[in-house]
Amino acid sequence: MWHNRNVWIVLSGEFIAGLGLWTSIIANLEFMQRLVPSDFVKSLILFAGLFAGVLFGPLAGRIIDTHRKKTVLLYAGIGRLASLGFMFVALATDSIAWMVVFMIVLQIAAAFYFPALQAVLPIIVPERQLIALNGAQMNAATLSRILGTALAGIMLTVMSLTGLYLITAFAYAFLVAATFFLHTREEEEGLLQPPAAEEQIAVKPGAKEPGGFKEMLPLLKGMPVVVALLMLAVIPTLFIGGFNLMVIGVSELQHDATIKGILYAAEGTSFILGAFVVKRLSSEGSLLPRMLLFALLIATAHLSLFFGGSKPLSIMSFALFGFGAGCFFPLLSAYFQKEVPREYHGRFFSFRNMLDRVLTQVVLLSTGFFLDTIGLRWMSVVFGSISLLLLVVSARFAGRIAGKPKSVAEG
Numbered sequence: 001m002w003h004n005r006n007v008w009i010v011l012s013g014e015f016i017a018g019l020g021l022w023t024s025i026i027a028n029l030e031f032m033q034r035l036v037p038s039d040f041v042k043s044l045i046l047f048a049g050l051f052a053g054v055l056f057g058p059l060a061g062r063i064i065d066t067h068r069k070k071t072v073l074l075y076a077g078i079g080r081l082a083s084l085g086f087m088f089v090a091l092a093t094d095s096i097a098w099m100v101v102f103m104i105v106l107q108i109a110a111a112f113y114f115p116a117l118q119a120v121l122p123i124i125v126p127e128r129q130l131i132a133l134n135g136a137q138m139n140a141a142t143l144s145r146i147l148g149t150a151l152a153g154i155m156l157t158v159m160s161l162t163g164l165y166l167i168t169a170f171a172y173a174f175l176v177a178a179t180f181f182l183h184t185r186e187e188e189e190g191l192l193q194p195p196a197a198e199e200q201i202a203v204k205p206g207a208k209e210p211g212g213f214k215e216m217l218p219l220l221k222g223m224p225v226v227v228a229l230l231m232l233a234v235i236p237t238l239f240i241g242g243f244n245l246m247v248i249g250v251s252e253l254q255h256d257a258t259i260k261g262i263l264y265a266a267e268g269t270s271f272i273l274g275a276f277v278v279k280r281l282s283s284e285g286s287l288l289p290r291m292l293l294f295a296l297l298i299a300t301a302h303l304s305l306f307f308g309g310s311k312p313l314s315i316m317s318f319a320l321f322g323f324g325a326g327c328f329f330p331l332l333s334a335y336f337q338k339e340v341p342r343e344y345h346g347r348f349f350s351f352r353n354m355l356d357r358v359l360t361q362v363v364l365l366s367t368g369f370f371l372d373t374i375g376l377r378w379m380s381v382v383f384g385s386i387s388l389l390l391l392v393v394s395a396r397f398a399g400r401i402a403g404k405p406k407s408v409a410e411g
Contacts, residue, residue, distance in 0.1 A: 060115055060116075235391065305380035
């Protein structure tokens, strides 16, 4: 895998763009903290961009399935770069409205970019390397998050927000340039063509091109393990959706601004560790029990934030979440990439991305509301309890599935 040029292009692009992304996220939080006092209003601002991304999910899925993934990645990267123009206007005018426009354009571009990235990985490496590649890709993203947040915190003391967003612009430009050098089998085998009607699942007989998300329903009915994993994927999203606001909440609870960087570092380092060891942990046996175990670790991490006033325990909570998520997500992505038919990848990953965004919006708004009303400690009990309930429901659902799912790591 490491001799594959495409792998290095994807990983280097992910790392550099990630540095820019997390630099801009820290800058976004700083900009909002200056102008917006309420956590709930902050969550509404973040909600606007995510909602726009959801609206474009169905269109993104159809385009990804009928066009070269490289082309979609290129245009999405250009869209991310162009969105920064609106943020520079927001900085010049101290306008939250222009920041909302920036986040809307950015999330629309992301609605195309991330499903296309998931769809392109199976066509640049063999199936047996998917877990390793997904783990490496997530580690690159996580390492960029650790370094990006740390460097952004340092740079805030010596440069303006405009300077931080300029760094983001250079990072996004590098991503676009790197994508130009990506060479996939689509260009050699003509995989961009829509699948023949007889090769499609019989949803719309005689259809000449992929339809919309309605075709996902019969696909999911025939793949109960995929449904169970989609249910389990809700659990880490309950933590991720309010991640930044929870970091701020822990910082305020402990009256310590420095804890923010420590929490990001603890979570990110543990995520890298989890993604590094997950292939060995899943080398044999059924996949679903391991996913249930990793989901349980994440639920426990959420519940343990009840003790967020303690620095050691709060660090442990974020580290436990990082390890559980680092194990969970590479297996989840690799399973979907292998088991879902390739002609459905664009629509399936857009469908999944849309579900994640809808849930993230709900979690984001709920986190802001609960932080303003019941506080971080009791909010963690509420979300942690929901996670445990989802875990039990998913386990019972999985128990009714006939046979045992084959692990993607087999072979």
